[in-house]
Amino acid sequence: MGSDTVIRVDDVSKRFVIRKDNSLKERLVNARRSKEHREEFWALRNVSLDIQSGHTLGLIGHNGSGKSTLLKLIGGILTPTSGFVERRGRLAALLELGAGFHPDLTGRENVYLNASILGLTRKQTDLYFDSIVDFAGIEPFIDTQVKFYSSGMYIRLAFAVAVHVDPEILLVDEVLAVGDEPFQRKCLDRIKQFQHDGRTIVLVTHSLEQVRQMCDRVVLLESGIVVVDGEPSDAVRHFREQNSEVDSIEQASQRHDIVIEKVRITDSTGVPRTVFDSHHPLTIAYDIVAEATVDDWAAGVAITDGSGMLLYGTNTVLQRRDLEPIRGTRTIRFDFDDLPLSEGQYFVTVAVHPAHGMDYHRIDRAASFQIRSGSTDPGVITLTPKIDISDG
């Protein structure tokens, strides 16, 4: 155990008891049956972690897996049922931005109150005040009550205060997904600055892309148990494998006599696979079954990521393929020789449709595949630029 351990979570378990009766009367009335009015569940079980100084740890997992509970235990907001948490250094917790804001106070008053909640003295706040207001970009409204703020302004001011607290340990709970894009960039830059300064960050997020970019260690929690603790790419991969069941959505067909069947993803030799290396060949194939002769038809395919963003799509019309009328079963294959996607899980949408007009049959997320990539470069695609440096 290195002496630079800043957070130590030792065999921590946390049990929640949910009582359904909260008034004296209810308790007295239900005293005998109090067992029925208690529900217990373990939010965390035997979690142990040592977090070294200067590291950025990501916590991922499904909703209810215990990520936020763990963060609150580290922050001292909850007390573990068994085990203990130790840490050193000043801590700032961004568990919920603006938690300390009071709607009736002005922006200025809230900045001072919130800063003192987060541990700044009045003098320090005076020192940072202009910088906080500047960071939030709401200078004209600083003496307005925050209840009149837009939600964006509110969050920006709260984040601005939080990042000026200058903590040695920063706990962040899914607060980075707020504000408009320029502000998000600002926040990420600020967090990178924190990392650069060698501070310790514990981050809960649902954005696996963010985890891969920012963390050097990731803990995957499942029902309160640590499943993976290690390299971000391993944990993210494991998490994606958990989620790989595809819920495909079939669109109501315009006609019932032409349908798509047997969507499959294979390698170049026709063997079905779901995991591919980046830049390796991949084939998407499916059968089209027409009960009657259809003259006007075209077939298409699209690749989306987990959030539904379209990464690529094409069809036979766009590819200028003239198709003969179809009757019976045909198999159509889309061969991708080189798929420059970065690591992650992707989904395939297929459709058969007329050259112009509504789809005959379409299946969203008909199949999925995963890409593994050795590259740690951020982004959706992987490129391999050659870097040349020459004298100007």
Place this chain on the structure above:
Amino acid sequence: MSVVEHVSPTGVVGPTEPDTTLRRVNAPQRFLHGFGPTAREIWAYRELLVNLARKELKIKYKDSVLGFVWSLLLPLVQLGVYWLVMGRFLGAGRSVPAYGVFIFCGLAVWSMFAEILSTSTTSIVYNSGLIKKVYFPRELFPLAATGAALVNFAFQFVILAAATTIAGIGTGKWPDPTNILYPVLAMVVMILFGTALGLMLAAANVYLRDTQHLITIVLMLWFWMTPIIYYISRVGSVLHGWLYDVYLLNPMVTVVLSFQRFFWPQGTGTQFEFTGNLYLRLIVLIAVSSVLLWFAQRVFSRAQGNFAQEL
């Protein structure tokens, strides 16, 4: 691993303190220990305490035109009503000299005490948003409520001083400076005692919301069990022997009597004056309240570990 065993109770370091060793977060403490470290921690957070109390005061009268004047209006109206109804209609004021000053001594003290208890009780529940998201000593909330009540009392104190002055001009009887220790010690009793009860009530209210309703009724009963609008010798003539002694156990009796002793010199030497040893009672009460405060903090600290999940 350098783990210090007897670390600060919550493991959290005050905002300004430098820190190099690993500290246990929310370490379990034995019941008898831990008051000192918590007190130090609260001291480290004193600036936040002031800010929280200021927030309480600010939001109370935010957007109202009269603002703090409202803090003065309620006791003034109360004073007027009691003076008119009890003093004139029921005739109590005909025998008691400077009846207005007499009631206001009790009213000012009582309204502070009642404010400490009622705002402390709800302080944790009303700040649940903060408690679930940010760590700092939870004691700060009831303490800030007490602080805000003290500031409100300062306003009433101004009225009380004015009333005493006016009565002094009218009757020629002025407060005896040698009696100044009575109200000072009484304030100490009231703050210690009120804070102790406030801490316990605040914790209790998290688990049982009935507390906040119960306290309203208890305060009403308590008000009438304290010699605020009637005088103490009247009680002595009705309650005899041990019943009277039980009545005198109420700390607020001693507190109110001590204020009357200084600010209501018109009663000195009359049949309306309390004849017992007030100094002795105050000293005993300070000792008892201090122990109670220590006990309340320990109870509070036991309970506070589960605040975030109970709210």
